[in-house]
Amino acid sequence: MTVFFANRVPPKARDAYRKDTISGMLGAVMLGLTAPFIAVIARKVLHASAVEIAILSMAPVAGNLFSLLWANIMEGRRKMPFAVWSWIAARSIFFLTAFARSSGLFVGMISAYYFIASIASPAYSAIMKEVYPDGDRARIMGYARVCTIGVYVLITAVASSLLGGDNYRIVFPIAGLFGIASVFSFARIHSVDNSGDSSVSLARFVRDGLLILRDDPGFRWFCAGIFIFGFANFMAQPAQTIYAVEIGVDTRWAGLYSILSASVMIVAYFYWGAYTDRRRPEAVVALQAGCWAAIPLNYVVATEPWMLIPTALISGVLGAGIELSYFTGVLHFAPPDRITQYQAVFLSLMAIRGMIAPFLGAVLQKPELFGEKGVFIVAAALILVSVVVQVIGMRKYTSLVSS
Structure with missing residues (x-):
């Protein structure tokens, strides 16, 4: 099957690109039918509480708290089976949403989906490192994302008119079918990566992972800046969802936002892919975070x-x-033989912020404390602090691998 931009991809990576892109497009059908509407359905249709909205906010990263465990299990073994089977298990949960008639059950199912899917993250990083060449990786992944987002826009446009009332109980299971088909396409990518040492115990692996933050100051500052940035966003998410519903946002508006966001994202991938390949990641993240402060404002x-x-x-x-x-x-x-470990540390930090910040935001958004708009202002201030942290780290340290 021919896919867009394949002729721009180096020949050695072209087969992987095709399969990755087809997988992404099928996955985009699943996400377009579900992702933009989850929070609105929970709040507007099932009347989820602020705490339940906070749980939904943290769900996408909660499983990452176990990233060091997942990464340790994968050490010295092929990474592809871990990605494939965790994705299949996670996406199968969408079939069960046909029976989700209460907010608690719905939130629990969606949280389980995200938790199980997180197992694949360290494996996915190692596979992308293996199949796409250094210096072109972000650009190639950007091409794949353009195709994926294009499908996502079309599907979201259709889904926004289908998901009124409890129609999610029909639409979400259908989405699960496309999600599993996506996994089958990804599984066809030729990957033999089995990096790492399977003899390393979990305790030693976790200890060595935590020592990365001590021994690699550049990575430590990079993670610190992203931690603060993500903390601010997660803190604001419950208030954003509740406030949006209060001012009249429903599934149709949520669908429109998602379509607009994805449409400009298609164009942006062409820019960011090449831009990211040419510049230090700290500088790129600092620029992006500084602009992102406009969102809570x-x-x-x-x-x-x-x-x-x-x-x-x-x-x-x-x-x-x-x-x-x-x-x-x-x-x-990350050194080539420690990619899954570095990624696991990074994801674990994301999980910590993602599990604490939404609940803090749910408390602070109460009228007797900061209120919703007060939370937005604090979030914007923290985002700007994260920019300063990234700039300091970039000026003081470089990658141990490149140095």
């Missing part, structure tokens, strides 16, 4: 659903680059 002034359109556009332009810069940033610092 947009919520401060928004009083109608249409006033959140700038947030959709900004998140689309920057979201494309943030995904690539995080990924390439870890590979920038």
Whole structure:
């Protein structure tokens, strides 16, 4: 099957690119039918509480708290089976949403999906490192994402009119079928990576992983800046969801935001892919984070659903680059034989912030404390602090691998 941009990919990576892109496009059908609507369905249809919204906010990263465990299990073994089977198990949960009639059950199922899917993250990083060449990786991944996002936009446009009331109980299981088909395509990528030492105990692996933050100061500052940036965003998410519903956002508006965001993301990937390959990840992340501060400030002034359109556009332009810069940033610092360990440490830190910040935000958004708009202002300030941290780290330290 011919896919867009394949002729721009180096010949040795072209077969992997095709299979990766087809997998991404099928996965985009799954995500387009589900992801933009999960929080709105939970709040507007199933009347989820602030705590349940906080759980949904932390769910995508909670499983990453176990990344060092997942990475240790994969050491010295082929990485592909871990990615394939965890994705199949996770995406099969969408079949069960046909029976989710309460907010608690719905939130629990979605949280389980994210938790199980997190097992694949260290394996996925190692596979991408293996199949795509250094110096071209972000650009190639950007091409794949353009194809993926194009499908995502089309599917979201259709799904936004289908997901009224409890129709999610029909649509989500259908999404699961496409998700599993996506896994089968990815599994066809030729990958033999079995890096790492399987004889290393979990205790030693975790200890060595934690020592990375002590022994690699450049990576430590990189992680610190991203930790603060992510903490601010996770803290604001429950208030953003609740405030959006209060000003009239429903599944149709959520679908529109997602379409607008994904549409500009398609164009942005062409820019960020090459830009990220040419520059240090700290500089890229600092630029993206500084611009991202406009998003919580947009919520401060928004009083109608249409006033959140700038947030959709900004998140689309920057979201494309943030995904690539995080990924390439870890590979920038990690020695070739420790990629899964570095990625596991990075994901564990993401999990910690993602599990604490939403609950803190859910508490602070109460009227007697900061209120929703107060939380947005604090989030914007923390994001700017993260920019300063990235700049300091970049000026003081370089990658131990490149030095």
